[in-house]
Amino acid sequence: MTTLNSVNTPMTAVSLPQPRKSALDATAEPVWVRWVLIGTALGFLTLFLFVPLVAVFVEALKKGVDVYLAAIVDPDALSAIKLTLMAALVSVPLNVVFGLAAAWAIAKFDFHGKNLVLTLIDLPFSVSPVIVGLIYMLVFGLQGWFGEWLRDHDLKIVFAVPGIVLATVFVTFPFVARELIPLMQAQGQEQEEAARVLGASGWQMFRRVTLPNVKWALLYGVILCNARAMGEFGAVSVVSGHIRGQTNTMPLHIEILYNEYQFAAAFAVASLLAGLALVTMALKYIVERRVKREVRLASENQGISS
Amino acid sequence: MFLSRTLLKRRSVLPGFDLALGFTVLYLCFIVLIPLSAAFLKTFTLTWPEFWDTVTSPRVMASYRLTFGASFVAALANAFFGLIIAWVLVRYEFFGKRFIDALVDLPFALPTAVAGIALTALYASNGWIGQYLALVGLKVSYTPLGVFVALTFIGLPFVVRTLQPVLEDLQKEIEEAAATLGATRWQTFSRVLFPIMMPALLTGFALAFARALGEYGSVIFIAGNMPLVSEITPLLIITKLEQYDYAGATAIAVVLLVVSFVMLLAINMIQAWARKRQGG
Numbered sequence: 001m002t003t004l005n006s007v008n009t010p011m012t013a014v015s016l017p018q019p020r021k022s023a024l025d026a027t028a029e030p031v032w033v034r035w036v037l038i039g040t041a042l043g044f045l046t047l048f049l050f051v052p053l054v055a056v057f058v059e060a061l062k063k064g065v066d067v068y069l070a071a072i073v074d075p076d077a078l079s080a081i082k083l084t085l086m087a088a089l090v091s092v093p094l095n096v097v098f099g100l101a102a103a104w105a106i107a108k109f110d111f112h113g114k115n116l117v118l119t120l121i122d123l124p125f126s127v128s129p130v131i132v133g134l135i136y137m138l139v140f141g142l143q144g145w146f147g148e149w150l151r152d153h154d155l156k157i158v159f160a161v162p163g164i165v166l167a168t169v170f171v172t173f174p175f176v177a178r179e180l181i182p183l184m185q186a187q188g189q190e191q192e193e194a195a196r197v198l199g200a201s202g203w204q205m206f207r208r209v210t211l212p213n214v215k216w217a218l219l220y221g222v223i224l225c226n227a228r229a230m231g232e233f234g235a236v237s238v239v240s241g242h243i244r245g246q247t248n249t250m251p252l253h254i255e256i257l258y259n260e261y262q263f264a265a266a267f268a269v270a271s272l273l274a275g276l277a278l279v280t281m282a283l284k285y286i287v288e289r290r291v292k293r294e295v296r297l298a299s300e301n302q303g304i305s306s
Numbered sequence: 307m308f309l310s311r312t313l314l315k316r317r318s319v320l321p322g323f324d325l326a327l328g329f330t331v332l333y334l335c336f337i338v339l340i341p342l343s344a345a346f347l348k349t350f351t352l353t354w355p356e357f358w359d360t361v362t363s364p365r366v367m368a369s370y371r372l373t374f375g376a377s378f379v380a381a382l383a384n385a386f387f388g389l390i391i392a393w394v395l396v397r398y399e400f401f402g403k404r405f406i407d408a409l410v411d412l413p414f415a416l417p418t419a420v421a422g423i424a425l426t427a428l429y430a431s432n433g434w435i436g437q438y439l440a441l442v443g444l445k446v447s448y449t450p451l452g453v454f455v456a457l458t459f460i461g462l463p464f465v466v467r468t469l470q471p472v473l474e475d476l477q478k479e480i481e482e483a484a485a486t487l488g489a490t491r492w493q494t495f496s497r498v499l500f501p502i503m504m505p506a507l508l509t510g511f512a513l514a515f516a517r518a519l520g521e522y523g524s525v526i527f528i529a530g531n532m533p534l535v536s537e538i539t540p541l542l543i544i545t546k547l548e549q550y551d552y553a554g555a556t557a558i559a560v561v562l563l564v565v566s567f568v569m570l571l572a573i574n575m576i577q578a579w580a581r582k583r584q585g586g
Contacts, residue, residue: 119574
């Protein structure tokens with residue numbers, strides 16, 4: 001007792017911080033700090049994210065359900081919805097095929113120039129949407145590289161549906177590949193090699209081993225890709241030419257209605273896209289956890305086997 | 307066959323390398339690289355003085371000031387609030403946390419045009435938020451301040467989502483060690499935790515800034531687009547295009563592209579630095 005005290009007393013004399021009440025306190029903030037931080041975070045998110053989201057639906061229904069429905073079944077709105085769905089229906093599968101091919105080459109093989117390919121796949125994310133539209137104008141527009149040839153052959157790419165699809169493919173380019181590459185890298189080659197040794201053909205190996213292994217990551221990529229494809233505005237706006245009923249996608253239709261001061265109608269169409277965003281976020285939230293767990297499990301397995 | 311013989315570092319029993327890489331490179335060239343090169347080739351039709359005059363004309367200079375200034379301040383706001391949000395989401399338990407966590411992705415999921423009209427309506431002088439700001443004489447919609455609001459909206463998820471995994475991986479032992487050695491909670495945060503989070507915070511800031519530079523859809527509705535006051539650089543590209551001034555539009559685009567590529571390089575360097583620090 002006395003020896004212990006004699007050790008302890010000089011230490012407190014050098015005025016060390018007061019001993020804390022529990023182990024929890026030492027690595028946690030005081031309660032008031034916690035509440036200030038939570039309050040700040042919630043306040044910011046409410047003001048910048050939640051209120052705008054609610055505002056879309058409130059503004060859409062401001063003039064009643066009839067106006068809302070009329071805005072959506074309007075022929076121009078319907079054709080915009082159809083075009084948006086079509087652009088997504090073409091660009092998402094294209095980028096899925098690309099994503100699978102790119103991920104297969106990058107994750108399963110070791111080759112020179114891999115980092116360059118990886119950087120180039122990410123490139124479309126750093127290009128402004130407006131510039132995406134511009135470069136397709138430079139290639140396919142009337143003054144562009146293939147402009148005259150296209151005109152002579154009676155083909156239209158910009159100011160027509162193909163241009164819209166191309167611009168959409170560009171802006172959604174990296175989504176699927178980016179989700180697949182880290183997972184397939186973490187999974188390694190052993191399972192596919194085993195399939196080959198057991199006599200599976202390339203296609204059988206892909207269908208029975210690779211695809212089931214990456215299905216959640218693939219779905220995750222598709223969800224993100226689709227959301228961007230349906231919502232793209234800047235790039236599509238440049239190449240569309242804004243021909244009503246023909247080359248207007250939903251976001252472009254919203255812009256036209258808004259500029260004509262038909263606010264309720266603009267928000268009605270916008271509410272459809274906001275609904276899509278809500279579905280996207282819900283799906284993303286569910287699928288994301290699975291993908292994260294799969295990547296973690298795969299890298300742990302690799303850690304044991306290597 | 308050619309690709310696998312020349313590029314592969316190790317022979318592999320797995321099939322499909324030539325097909326997969328061949329398709330990847332071809333697709334990359336047709337969709338991305340060849341069209342992008344068109345932008346650079348087009349600017350060569352301008353002489354140097356012509357190019358310089360286009361990209362430094364007063365209206366364009368004003369747009370750079372707005373675009374870069376608003377993007378920078380918005381990215382700063384994102385870094386500050388993003389850090390708090392990421393911290394709160396990882397460290398604390400409170401009602402509705404999972405809903406809030408999912409909500410952070412809204413700017414990624416909500417089409418920019420929808421965000422643009424919603425923010426404009428909210429911050430207009432008769433809008434839900436704008437009417438209160440008007441009382442203190444603050445006008446947001448149709449001013450440069452509106453550009454800042456839209457860009458803050460767009461950039462938020464970048465900071466939160468890059469910080470979250472880093473915060474989740476933090477080992478409690480470090481903080482316990484700091485506390486044992488007599489550090490106050492604030493000292494632990496500023497001297498121990500913050501340096502660990504710094505690379506991720508910087509990456510998130512750079513990603514938000516880079517995204518804001520090129521943003522168009524959410525900004526044009528709220529900006530009011532007054533020449534010399536609230537015109538962003540991407541809008542000037544569109545204006546030039548509508549006047550059939552392709553070379554002029556491309557000149558401005560090339561300036562923006564070069565800045566974007568420098569940002570991409572900077573982000574990669576920050577991440578490489580972060581990895582090295584983590585390993586060391």
